[in-house]
Amino acid sequence: MSEKELIKGNYAVVEAAIDAGCRFYAGYPITPQNEIPEYMSHMMPEAGGTFIQAESELISINLVFGAAAAGARAMTTSSSPGISLMQEGLSYMAGCELPAVIVNVMRGGPGLGNIQPSQADYFQAVKPGHGDYHMITLAPHNLNEMYDYTFGAFDLADRYRNPVIILADGLLGQLMENIELDRTKKPELLNAPKPWALTGARGRHGQRILSLLMQPGVLEKHNFKLKEKWDLITKNEQKFELTNMDSNPDYLIVAFGTVARVAKGTIQKASADGIKVGLFRPITLWPYPSEALKEAAKNVKKVFVFEMSLGQMVEDVKLALGDASKIEFYGRPGGGVPAAGELYEFIKKRVK
Amino acid sequence: MAKERVIYKKPESLTDVPFTYCWGCGHSMAHKLIAEIIDELDMREKVIAVAPVGCAVFAYDFWDFDVTEAAHGRAPVVATAIKRVHPDKFVFCYQGDGDLASIGMAETIHTANRGENISVIFINNTNYGMTGGQMAPTSLISQVTTTSPYGRDVKNAGYPIKMLELLSPLQGVKYLERVKLTDVPSIVKAKKAIKKAFVNQLTNVGFSMVEVLSACPANWKKDPVKANKWIDEEVSEYFPVGKIKDIT
Numbered sequence: 001m002s003e004k005e006l007i008k009g010n011y012a013v014v015e016a017a018i019d020a021g022c023r024f025y026a027g028y029p030i031t032p033q034n035e036i037p038e039y040m041s042h043m044m045p046e047a048g049g050t051f052i053q054a055e056s057e058l059i060s061i062n063l064v065f066g067a068a069a070a071g072a073r074a075m076t077t078s079s080s081p082g083i084s085l086m087q088e089g090l091s092y093m094a095g096c097e098l099p100a101v102i103v104n105v106m107r108g109g110p111g112l113g114n115i116q117p118s119q120a121d122y123f124q125a126v127k128p129g130h131g132d133y134h135m136i137t138l139a140p141h142n143l144n145e146m147y148d149y150t151f152g153a154f155d156l157a158d159r160y161r162n163p164v165i166i167l168a169d170g171l172l173g174q175l176m177e178n179i180e181l182d183r184t185k186k187p188e189l190l191n192a193p194k195p196w197a198l199t200g201a202r203g204r205h206g207q208r209i210l211s212l213l214m215q216p217g218v219l220e221k222h223n224f225k226l227k228e229k230w231d232l233i234t235k236n237e238q239k240f241e242l243t244n245m246d247s248n249p250d251y252l253i254v255a256f257g258t259v260a261r262v263a264k265g266t267i268q269k270a271s272a273d274g275i276k277v278g279l280f281r282p283i284t285l286w287p288y289p290s291e292a293l294k295e296a297a298k299n300v301k302k303v304f305v306f307e308m309s310l311g312q313m314v315e316d317v318k319l320a321l322g323d324a325s326k327i328e329f330y331g332r333p334g335g336g337v338p339a340a341g342e343l344y345e346f347i348k349k350r351v352k
Numbered sequence: 353m354a355k356e357r358v359i360y361k362k363p364e365s366l367t368d369v370p371f372t373y374c375w376g377c378g379h380s381m382a383h384k385l386i387a388e389i390i391d392e393l394d395m396r397e398k399v400i401a402v403a404p405v406g407c408a409v410f411a412y413d414f415w416d417f418d419v420t421e422a423a424h425g426r427a428p429v430v431a432t433a434i435k436r437v438h439p440d441k442f443v444f445c446y447q448g449d450g451d452l453a454s455i456g457m458a459e460t461i462h463t464a465n466r467g468e469n470i471s472v473i474f475i476n477n478t479n480y481g482m483t484g485g486q487m488a489p490t491s492l493i494s495q496v497t498t499t500s501p502y503g504r505d506v507k508n509a510g511y512p513i514k515m516l517e518l519l520s521p522l523q524g525v526k527y528l529e530r531v532k533l534t535d536v537p538s539i540v541k542a543k544k545a546i547k548k549a550f551v552n553q554l555t556n557v558g559f560s561m562v563e564v565l566s567a568c569p570a571n572w573k574k575d576p577v578k579a580n581k582w583i584d585e586e587v588s589e590y591f592p593v594g595k596i597k598d599i600t
């Protein structure tokens with residue numbers, strides 16, 4: 001049974017987290033994600049969970065670390081500068097193999113930047129902090145997906161014992177849309193045992209959660225063990241969406257999140273002029289769906305990469321294709337949001 | 353056959369791993385007191401501890417109850433979340449002065465101010481032990497460290513921070529006591545204070561912290577006897593031992 005609801009993107013995140021059994025939330029105010037801690041402060045106590053307004057994003061992420069270590073489904077949310085402050089904690093969580101969901105409603109940077117939508121934290125999400133680690137990174141492009149991906153992120157985090165990032169932006173956070181909620185869906189792993197969690201050493205010796213492995217070779221072994229996990233995730237979890245590929249397009253757009261949404265309008269404008277353009281939208285930014293992209297780009301003349309940044313994902317597109325000669329990049333940094341016509345103009349000038 | 357009588361045995365809350373701390377270091381004694389108290393309160397199976405970044409990061413090698421690490425300075429935050437998730441468990445964090453009073457200052461103050469029902473054991477050895485004896489916010493005026501080779505200069509580094517006196521006015525804070533480990537009577541007092549802090553949590557009194565003036569002979573370049581003498585004569589002169597606050 002599904003119900004329709006007119007809802008703001010940031011609220012959809014809260015609904016999804018509560019429905020997924022998240023019972024611990026910590027967050028610090030920062031625009032454009034303030035509706036999340038605000039709505040959470042109502043919803044979480046109602047659901048019988050813990051809401052803490054952290055006094056900094058350092059405190060947010062370390063509260064989430066503690067809650068995860070104790071076995072709870074935990075989440076924090078922020079926007080770009082706040083996510084920067086969380087990098088140390090995220091590295092610890094990956095090293096300690098702790099599950100959690102982190103939502104980044106990206107805004108313009110660098111520095112304090114502005115509060116317009118941006119995608120310039122792509123690197124920070126998919127090529128994160130110190131040490132060898134990865135975080136599954138999901139990029140919604142509408143509000144239904146803000147709900148669905150957040151909901152699903154908790155199972156992913158638990159399955160792989162790893163932080164999962166929802167990489168949204170200020171537009172998706174602030175937008176209102178009718179979304180269809182399937183409230184009958186149950187999280188798969190909500191009640192799965194977590195024998196590694198710290199719950200008191202009842203009838204057993206004490207157990208540890210740690211990333212410090214000082215003996216020579218032990219940390220190297222731990223890293224190789226983690227690599228097996230990254231490989232498994234890379235094999236199992238790549239997701240993407242294809243649009244207008246049945247038309248055998250001559251050109252391909254690669255875009256994620258808000259830009260992918262805009263690009264769907266671009267495709268329509270192009271097709272009205274008889275130019276066939278397809279869209280490859282990576283849903284998982286890590287693991288990046290490289291093989292699928294290679295396949296989608298096989299027969300096109302050009303690959304247009306559009307981002308709300310100076311070009312970050314485009315590096316992964318180049319890696320996937322192994323040949324940059326077909327790639328044309330257009331980006332709007334610092335809070336600029338491209339319009340469908342603007343992207344079409346860029347394409348038109350490069351199409352014979 | 354003479355009947356054997358057990359006079360003393362290793363606490364159950366300690367593993368069989370021998371302490372690896374330096375000769376005369378206060379961490380070993382503090383670890384042991386905590387283990388003894390946990391045994392006495394019969395709560396080994398409900399303890400979840402948070403180890404700091406510092407020499408005592410290895411606490412989990414020696415304690416046989418659940419322990420997690422925390423990033424440098426964030427131990428009270430991690431402890432807060434564990435206690436909120438498991439209010440029926442006993443949660444404490446154990447931190448050095450670099451961890452608690454420097455990089456973790458904001459975490460310490462906000463945890464205390466929220467009145468979290470956790471216990472904090474604060475090991476003040478007036479320097480950064482693990483990284484080789486650098487100046488800490490708690491280093492004494494004129495104390496020579498590897499980063500204050502001419503002695504701590506208050507014009508450059510300010511005055512040593514008295515954490516308990518700083519936290520004392522916060523309404524969420526219920527119990528603060530400073531102790532030392534320099535002789536048997538002070539060790540007995542230290543144990544009493546830590547036990548009180550732990551019982552406070554068990555009876556839902558709220559935030560308690562015990563500061564332990566602790567010797568660091570290796571970095572102080574003093575033998576253990578002289579290190580203890582220095583605590584008695586100089587360190588406890590600036591950081592007076594005794595109850596700083598008790599509204600339990």
Ligand SMILES: Cc1ncc(C[n+]2csc(CCOP(=O)(O)OP(=O)(O)O)c2C)c(N)n1
Pocket residue numbers: 404405406407408424447448449450451452475477479480481482483488
């Ligand atoms: C973010 C970060 N900065 C610095 C360090 C390096 N570091 C490790 S232990 C330590 C000092 C610990 O001193 P203290 O808390 O006084 O404990 P002690 O070792 O004296 O017991 C520092 C600075 C670190 N691990 N992480």
